[in-house]
Amino acid sequence: MTRSIAPVACCLAAACASGSAVRQRADSIAAEVKGARDLNAEVCAPRELAAAEANLRFARLALDQGDSGRADAHLGTAAPAAHEAVARSKECGKQAVVIKNKPEPQAPVAVATTVTARDSDGDGVSDDIDRCPELPGPKENFGCPWPDRDGDKVADREDRCPDEPGSPENQGCPRRATALIVVRRDRIELKQQIHFQPNRARILRDSYEVLDEVAEALRDASVTVRIEGHTDNVGKRKENVTLSQARADA
Known part of the structure; x- marks a missing residue:
């Protein structure tokens, strides 16, 4: 009787040892499945996660029924599925971080332009x-x-001789080869008449140059001069006298 019981006891002990190893393996795979879930495997590797969890449940059920062989077969399918779920979730997580940290496009900034x-x-x-x-x-x-009739580069508005080319230094008038005035001891003789607008006391431009020479001669002279103005004999005498005085004052 003792001989028949011993082999059965040995078989039970071996089965217990085998079932314990399979259960430890199941716990290890369960930990890996949990890690996959923590890495968002539901989104990144849903198929692999489902396969690992389903076969892990079947393995535990087989262990509860004492069928360690069938349990080990299910774990053989669950283990690579769990491992793949972890790997895919890690890669997916890296991409998610990159996308999350990608700077958002900024709205275009209006730049003021000057036309x-x-x-x-x-x-x-x-x-x-x-x-x-x-x-x-x-x-x-x-x-x-500005208009420049004589083309001497002195505008008519500043040219004292607008119809006769001259130099800017001489206010648009040509420099004379002969003097326009002669300074005597007791008088200044004008070699050119002073021209006025008809019936007016306004001096014409062509007389500016001779008057400039008179002014230059008087600038350094300590003398008293008498200026006379004349008109023609046409018209009333009283009006001519008044015009003569106005021309002398001009």
């Missing part, structure tokens, strides 16, 4: 208001050069 009006002749007057866009001129004359 410069065209100025073809570079005179500081834009073409849209420049009456002479191809010729430089002052703003006061709407971008056009």
Whole structure:
């Protein structure tokens, strides 16, 4: 009787030892499945996670029924599925971090731009208001050069001889080869008459140069001079006398 009981006891002991090892393996796989869930395997590796969990449950059920062989077979399927779920979840997690840390596109910033009006002749007057866009001129004359009838580069408005070319230094008048005045001991003789507008006391430009020479001669002289103004004999005497005085005062 003793001989027949011994082999059975040995078999039971071996089965218990085998079942314990399978249960430890199941616990190890269960820990790996939990780790996969913590890594968001439900999103990153749902198929692998489901396979691992299902086979892990089947293995535990087989162990409870004392069938360690069938349990071990289910664990053989659960283990690689759990391992793959962990691997996929880790890779998926890295991509999620990269996407999360990717800087959000910023709204375009409006940059103020300055539009410069065209100025073809570079005179500081834009073409849209420049009456002479191809010729430089002052703003006061709407971008056009001042008239210069004699072409001596002295504008008529500043030229004392607007119809006779001269130099800017001589206010647009030519320098005379002969003097316009002669300074005597007791008088200054004018070699050119002083011209006035008809019936007015306004001096004409062509007389400016001779008057400048008179002024230059008187600047350094300590003398008293008498200036006379004349008219023609046309018209009433009283009016001519008044005009003569006005011309002398001019």
